[in-house]
Amino acid sequence: MKAPKNRKVLVVGYDAATALGATFADSWELASAGKAGLRRISRCHTTTRSNVVGEIPDWDPAALPYVTRKEASLWDASYVFLTMEICRRALDHAGLEIDDLTGPRTGCLIGSALNGTDSYRIAMDNYVNHGPTKVSPYLLPNVCANLPAGKAGMLLGFTGPIFSPQGACASGNHAIALGARMIRDGDCDFVLAGGVETCLIPEIIQGFANMQATIKIKPSDRAAQDPSQASRPFSIDRKGFVLAEGAAVLVLAAEEAAKTHGLTPRAEIGGIGWNSDAHHFTRPNSKTVTRAMLAAIDDAELSAGDIGAINAHGTSTPTGDSLEVACLRTVFGERLPDLPISANKSQIGHSLGASAAIEACLAIEAMHREIVLPTVNHLPDPAFADLDVVPNQARKHAHEFVLSNSFGFGGTNCCIVFQGR
Structure with missing residues (x-):
């Protein structure tokens, strides 16, 4: 193998969707104002007291210009379109154009802990209630962890390595770390690195509640009247985490590649x-x-x-x-x-x-x-x-x-x- 190039790795752009906002700009505005985006779940019905979650507000993938009715019916794992859009916006924030030169030198590493569990749930419902022939032939691609990155590549045109680092709740950092190493060593000049999770389905919510990981809100709890107070790290009355959906992608670049393409460094790994x-x-x-x-x-x-x-x-x-x-x-x-x-x-x-x-x-x-x-x-x-x-x-x-x-x-x-x- 060739010797590593030992290049500096810069962060040149990013975007995110969180419980505070469907864009990073919206999320940042409310985060810096000291707001919390937690509320009682509307995505599905659950009887557990662990019913305060973080939902992405105002997120409608059907409104995206590249999501046709057919695409929406085939790709029913929510993390697919979410990844595609956050990757697109992160590249836009970075000012990086994907073309014949940059495309082959751009990879995409998007980590996820639970992958397309919502798609699997739909398939199981169809199997039980409508018969085995009603299970979508797209089920396996929908639950395949690297597919969101692959679909982002099909949309945006990059052809470097794509895969999904599976590090549970550390997956996003693993993606950033691996992407940085790939750029440092010379495998890529650019990497879209991050994580995605669309986990708000009844079985996942109940599973975390049953393992005593998430907060169960009793009538006497301060979050009973104000759900935004459910997550309180380092507080004396902390009682468990609040499950949330979300996504973020950082655009990493080799220092010399960033200079060549006129990209603005925002941080260094x-x-x-x-x-x-x-x-x-x-x-x-x-x-x-x-x-x-x-x-x-x-x-x-x-x-x-x-x-x-x-x-x-x-x-x-x-x-x-x-x-x-x-x-x-x-x-x-x-x-x-x-x-x-x-x-x-x-x-x-x-x-x-x-x-x-x-x-x-x-x-x-x-x-x-x-x-x-x-x-x-x-x-x-x-x-x-x-x-x-x-x-x-x-x-x-x-x-x-x-x-x-x-x-x-x-x-x-x-x-x-x-x-x-």
Whole structure:
């Protein structure tokens, strides 16, 4: 194999759809205003008390010019059109034209934890109620994890490598990390990297509720009257995460390729730290989580003292938040109280394989605008009294490096250091 080119990897554009807005611009406006986009589910019916979710508002794929009635009937896994549109908008934000020169040098890595489960649900309903011949011949393509990236390529014209990193809730960071390595080594000049999740179907909602992962809202809970308060990372009354749909795509570019095509750098991929727990399928391992953070900082050729802000995994679970804080204390020591810690899931919920990519976009935009986003719905926990979790309101904070954490079921960890440009 050829020697790696050791190129710098820049972020030159991005877009997202979240519970706050169907575009990144809308999501950013409300995130920076300290709003949360959580509400009672309207996508489907469920009897569980875990019925507050994050739905993408005003998202109608049928309104897209390339979605015909036939296309909509064949591609009934919602993550397909969502990926196509976010990829299109991310390229537009970057100003990257896909042509005969850039197309073969552009890859697409879109991670997802649950893939086309909504399409499978439709197929099962048809099988049970209308017979086996009514199962769509497009079922298998709809649940195939790389198909959203493939359909985006058919729409936009890139022909580089496409696949779906499967790292559960860390999938988005895995996509960014793998894309960065591919560009650094010379396999691609550009990569669309991110994650997508369209998981709001009754079985998935009930499954998370039954495993005690998501918050069950009792009449006495503060979210009973105001569902937007259901996700509250690092708060004393945190009771589980809020399931959400969403997507985000970052356009990565080799530094010299960005210069050649006149693209504006928005951040640099500074360092990557990834490993696995070998511990438990849902409970994280503090030793390996700590090691992943340290590895990202070391890969960036920095010390812990150089990090200016932290974008926490911050799911709003009692155990998960406590363990992440313990690991942060190990990594940053007595300096931790001076570091602002933002937990975006307080505002947009937990979109599983898309969450890390969405949080990367928010962290980069915050660094560019010299602010830190808030952890909303915050009620102080005495166990975290030494932490600055940016409670409830964004604030000015200039910083050059941000550590973005992401951990997933199966014991998968991926942390990335982004550097401002």
